[in-house]
Amino acid sequence: xxxxxxxxxxxxxxxxxxxxxxxxxxxxxxxxxVQCVVDPTWPQKPDSFTWGAxxxxxxxxxxxxxxxxxxxxxxxxxxxxxxxVRSWSAADPIGTHHIKLDPDGNVWTADFRSHVxxxxxxxxxxxxxxxxxxxxxxxxxxxxxxTDMAFLPSGDVFxxxxxxxxxxxxxxxxxxxxxAWGEEGTGPGQFALPHAIAIDSQSRLYVADRNNARxxxxxxxxxxxxxxxxxxxxxxxxxxKNDEVWVCGSxxxxxxxxxxxxxxxxxxxxxxxxxxxxxxxLRVPLRQTAAAPxxxxxxxxxxxxxxxxxxxxxxxxxxxxxxxKFTLRQP
Numbered sequence: 001x002x003x004x005x006x007x008x009x010x011x012x013x014x015x016x017x018x019x020x021x022x023x024x025x026x027x028x029x030x031x032x033x034v035q036c037v038v039d040p041t042w043p044q045k046p047d048s049f050t051w052g053a054x055x056x057x058x059x060x061x062x063x064x065x066x067x068x069x070x071x072x073x074x075x076x077x078x079x080x081x082x083x084x085v086r087s088w089s090a091a092d093p094i095g096t097h098h099i100k101l102d103p104d105g106n107v108w109t110a111d112f113r114s115h116v117x118x119x120x121x122x123x124x125x126x127x128x129x130x131x132x133x134x135x136x137x138x139x140x141x142x143x144x145x146x147t148d149m150a151f152l153p154s155g156d157v158f159x160x161x162x163x164x165x166x167x168x169x170x171x172x173x174x175x176x177x178x179x180a181w182g183e184e185g186t187g188p189g190q191f192a193l194p195h196a197i198a199i200d201s202q203s204r205l206y207v208a209d210r211n212n213a214r215x216x217x218x219x220x221x222x223x224x225x226x227x228x229x230x231x232x233x234x235x236x237x238x239x240x241k242n243d244e245v246w247v248c249g250s251x252x253x254x255x256x257x258x259x260x261x262x263x264x265x266x267x268x269x270x271x272x273x274x275x276x277x278x279x280x281x282l283r284v285p286l287r288q289t290a291a292a293p294x295x296x297x298x299x300x301x302x303x304x305x306x307x308x309x310x311x312x313x314x315x316x317x318x319x320x321x322x323x324x325k326f327t328l329r330q331p
Contacts, residue, residue, distance in 0.1 A: 038297035054316030056099035068099035088124030181222035208234035
C-alpha cells in the first residue's frame with residue numbers, strides 16, 4: 001500500500017538528552033513477582049454486540065470504561081462492575097484506533113483509515129472533525145493514518161500522525177493548527193510509526209515510536225527530552241495521576257523499514273509501568289493466545305490499555321477481538 005510520507009522539521013535537536021540509562025532492564029522486584037489476574041465476568045456485553053478488533057480503551061473521571069472496536073456499535077461504555085452504560089457509533093468501524101477523553105470529558109477518536117480525528121460528547125454527538133475524511137495529506141488540515149490523541153489542561157490536543165505520516169501535530173482547543181514536528185527515520189526525534197501518545201502533569205509528551213521499539217519524550221514545542229530505547233515495542237499508553245506511564249505491547253526487534261501497515265506478529269505480550277524518567281517500576285508478562293479468541297486472561301496483539309482509579313487494568317487486543325479487566329496480584 002502506497003502512503004504519503006510527511007517530512008517536517010524536528011525542533012530543537014541541539015538539546016537532545018542521552019538515552020535513559022535507568023531504563024535498560026527491569027529490577028528483580030519488577031519481573032516475575034506480579035501477575036495480572038483476569039475478571040472473566042467483565043464486561044457484560046449484550047448478546048447482540050459482536051466485537052471486532054479492540055483498538056482503543058480509556059477511562060473517564062467516573063471510572064466508566066470506553067471501548068473502541070472495529071464493529072458496531074464502535075463505542076461502548078461500561079461500568080467497573082461490567083454493566084453497559086450506553087453505546088453509539090463513530091465513523092467507519094474499519095478505521096478505529098485509539099480513543100481518549102479531553103479535560104472537559106469530551107470523547108476523541110482516531111480513524112486511521114479515513115484520516116480524521118473526531119470529537120464527540122459522551123453521548124455521541126459529533127462536535128468537531130479534524131482532517132478531511134477519505135483524503136490523506138500532510139499539512140494543517142490533513143492527516144495520513146492518525147493514531148492517537150493527548151491533551152493539555154487548556155484543551156490543546158497533540159495527535160500522533162501516524163501510519164502514513166511520521167509526525168506529531170498540535171492543535172488548540174478550537175481545532176486550529178499550531179505546529180507539527182517529526183520525520184521518518186531511526187534517529188533521535190524521528191519516527192518509524194508514532195502509534196500512541198500521552199502527556200503528563202508537567203506537559204511532557206510521550207510518543208510510542210512502535211516500529212523503532214522505543215518511547216520518545218518531548219516538550220510541547222517539539223523539543224526532544226529523552227529517548228527510551230530497547231525497553232519494548234510499545235502499542236498503547238495509559239498515564240496515571242502520579243505521572244507513571246503504563247505501556248502495553250511486546251518485546252521484539254525494531255521494524256523501521258516497514259510501511260507501518262504490516263508488522264511481524266509479536267513474540268510475546270507484556271505490560272510495563274515506567275516512571276517519568278524511564279525507570280521500570282513493573283514488568284508484567286501476559287499470557288499470549290495460541291488461537292483467538294483464547295481463554296480468559298490471554299491476549300493476542302494487545303493494543304490498548306487503561307487504568308481506573310482503583311488500579312484495575314483494562315486491555316484491548318486486535319486479534320483476540322475483546323476487552324478484558326485485570327487486577328495486579330502478588331503470587
